[in-house]
Amino acid sequence: MSFFKKLFGGGSASAEPAGDKVLGEETYKGFLIKAIEMKAGSELQLAGLIEKEVGGELKTYRYIRAERMASRDELAALALVKGRQIIDEQGEQIFR
Template sequence: MSFWKNLFGGGSSSSEPEGDKALGEESYKGFLIKAIEMKAGSELQLAGTIEKDVGGELKTYRFIRADRMSSRDDLVALALSKGRQIVDEQGEGIFR
């Protein structure tokens, strides 16, 4: 039913997607990387955000990967690692 609510505009009026609970965060090369809780059944799916103030505007890049795990600690470590990798490879280009 959630699919239909989202498709036709029902549901939450919040601008934040549901379930964006930060499990951990770290500053890296001027970016703020956050590991985000994204439930996939009984497991957690690897997801996070990368934020940076660019020209006075806060830019956010959201990433979701196929990896799933049951340990929150493993999820946080892997999400922060993936965020660092994205920053190293793309830098501010992720916001274009």
Template structure:
């Protein structure tokens, strides 16, 4: 089961690989949104991490979308926007 969890991104148990390059960070409603670099050829694919400390433990949620952009600034802005949308829709249940 843990193999499938790793393969398909296990939500709150998914750990960010140590090699992720963070393009920007934003605090939003006690969450931390990080836009991470995900290259798709010469473009950047929308990817991010949402983190929050709950009961002294750092919880992490990773999201990847199909959107691709040629501008780093555009993909960072969209990653923050998507992160805020996920938080507004799911709140702390994101980590359940």
């Protein structure tokens, strides 16, 4: 995995890490986007997972962004928006 993918939260994993609480999810263009809870002190940091079955294998891309907030509902909505944006910009190339 490249340095930049590690630095910016990308790459593939076989399953979501233990302890991730899913705050919301949606299907978009054949991908499953999950907004996950990631605590940063007393706030929540925007994070999510994008999943898709490619060639018979479930691929997962984890993203973490700088935005922080206190509201789980706002965080979930924004994480889904960011997931759609990533899919629109990169498509299946996020799994490379």
